[in-house]
Amino acid sequence: MIKGIRPLLRGSTYSGMLFAYCGAVASLPLLPFALLPLAAWRSAPEGVQTALVLLFWAALIGVVGLARITRRALIASARRLLSVPLPDPVAVRRPANSGADRWRTPLWLLLHVVLGWTGALVSGVLFLSGLVLPGGWLGADVGLSLFGWSVRAEGGWQSWVVALGCLLLAATVCAVVTNVLRWLAPRLLGPSSAERLALAAERELQLAERNRLAHELHDSIGHTLTATTIQAAVAGEVLSADPMAARAALRSIEESARAALEDLDYVLGVLREEKAQTAPTRTLADLPELLDRLRHAGAVVEPELSGELARVQGTLSRAAYRILQEGLTNALRHGAGGPIGVRVAAAEDGLELSVVNRTEAGAGPRPGAFPTSGHGLPGLAERVRLLQGEIDAGPDGPQLWRLAVRLPVRWSA
Template identity: 45%
Template sequence: MRQCLRLPFTAGPYRGWVHALLGVVTVSAVALAAAGLLILWPTAVPAPAFAAAAWLLTGAVGLLGPVRRASVRLANGLLGTGLQHPLRPRRTATAAWTLAWTLAGAALAAASSLALFTLGLPLVWLDGGDTIAFGAQLRIAPGAAGSWTLAAAAGVAVATVYLAAGYTALMRRLASLLLGPGLGERLAAAEAEADRAAARNRLARDLHDSIGHTLTASTIQAAVAKQAMASDPAGARLAMDAIESASRAALDDLDRALGVLRGEPAATHPEPTLSELPALRDRIASTGTELTIAFDGDTGAGLDAAAAVPPLISREAYRIVQEGVTNALRHAPGAEIQIHLDLADDRLLLRVVNPLTDTRAKSTGGRGLAGIAERIRVLGGDTWAGIEDDAAWTLRAALPLRPSVRR
């Protein structure tokens, strides 16, 4: 009730009135165009035929592509609809909107004209009264007998404001139906949002895997450097150099991620693949942890067979191995880590194994394992992580070489 009483003192009805006035201007311009066309007609055109022609031309205006964009801007600015920028014309719906807009606007303009006439009645009364034509002869008496014109003018003015508010509410509803996104636009928006969500999830996984690995390795290297500072300065210097190199790589990954968030062009440097595993092994060796890599059972294969792995699978497999190594460093520092890679039946099978420790036995997994599972699920593969033979913690993954990517 209070909101209803405050309505005449808000801007909504008056913006709606301006919107209606623009509709009257539009239909007037179309009527002038129709009149210009009908002048060339060889015979006299009856008024109903002229009105029908103007009405049809008004609807035809809505078939033009830019009309929907202009209508959305007007509705957002004057009706407060908040419609999204249109991607497609929706010509039929826009034509229906144009007809509804001009007809409703003409009705509100007619009511407003009546209100303006009524507002002039008190002036006639103050001037001593008179008889005026108002559909019929209307006698306004002087003195107290004509004071009813004040109440009539005030009542009609307030009623017109509420009528404009009703026009605004009605046109908002119609705008959402006729100018809002169609099915195709909603599907496109949903797909775009799904793509953005997938990109954000992938970015989160990449940051967790790359920076988490770097921080874990750097922490262990810093501990090694601290212990070797007095007894082995050269070894401590090597550990500090490894920390610096890993930190620079982490900064590059972070800069790439921030560029993605800002919508900047993607960095030109490629993401690491299985061919980078020897470099990973060397970095892990600087922490004092032995890392062995075997491809198809051969620890001396030099990963030449990794070239047979498609780039997408190779990148994802590297991230999975990296996360497995990071978990091993975090939960079983100093323990030997073994990486096994095998190509079999159009699938890449990988295992990351480290001896079981008390810390490893208590581990229940976290975001890292969840990220691995998500990566593999998207590619249509399988994963398993847990204690194997009561002696080792094992991360297993099977990735199809020709994945059917799922969302």
């Protein structure tokens, strides 16, 4: 019993009924325009005239529902008064078969008005009946008469029972109208098929951008932490014997940390949806600086650069830098010392990158085995796959590890 009357005690039931009343009241300014056709049909029967007025009234309401601002207003008010989670409408190009979607808002507006008037009349009559039927408390014999239907109270406790029943029925009508509107709102005011596709595409772009930022942050911060850890150890060992080398290592730590902070500030700004700053760009032109930082960390780097690297620009150059950065970071972190070979070759048919370092026998994952998620090599594999390139990582002879990447190139004129 208590569960059955619980919806009648919720404030959202009556805010939803207020929403229905608003639909009924908002349709009143259109009623005088719906009466205009009667001027040409004065001789028509009364029933035909009533049908014409209702038909033109419904047509005018439907036309109002075609306006985009109407749909935005309805969605905003439904979210607030019906407590229905509706997304904001998305501007999309209407496909050829979007006629049904276009008429969803006019249909909603018509049903909104019909339910508003029905709920207002029925609940109003029941509520008024509940007030006037127990006429004894007014000291007079009172009754209710509406549209030829009349009820008169005869006093006694029976009239109070009937009055209470009328009030409960009025509240029930409010709950029914509110629930019907809540059921209709997602179906008629919710995203259309074209809007759902647009929302899915937008969400996919956001996820791709966040995934790219995660890769950028992992490459930058991971490399910086690895390099600075090694550089700090080198500075500590040579601090007394070679102060110049120690100062050089500390300067390299400062430069690495500053570059990583720029990347971090940019990524956090994007994730917080703040005003976008200029993205820190690291390209193949910054490769010599990266190799110098590795040398300050005590690594022996043997670069081999060939081809017209200056013609490699844009996304490809930035991706190549990050790939080499990740490969060199892994060589520092997991290598067994010795020289690190870095090869960058720009040819007419592609850009070849490779990093070769010494490693302990049997170390590293199985060649070609890249998980579908994670960081490090999986992140590299995903980055290369997005660029439609090829990647191979694994042992290369005794105690050697080789990362090889080949990326397609589109030369600029």
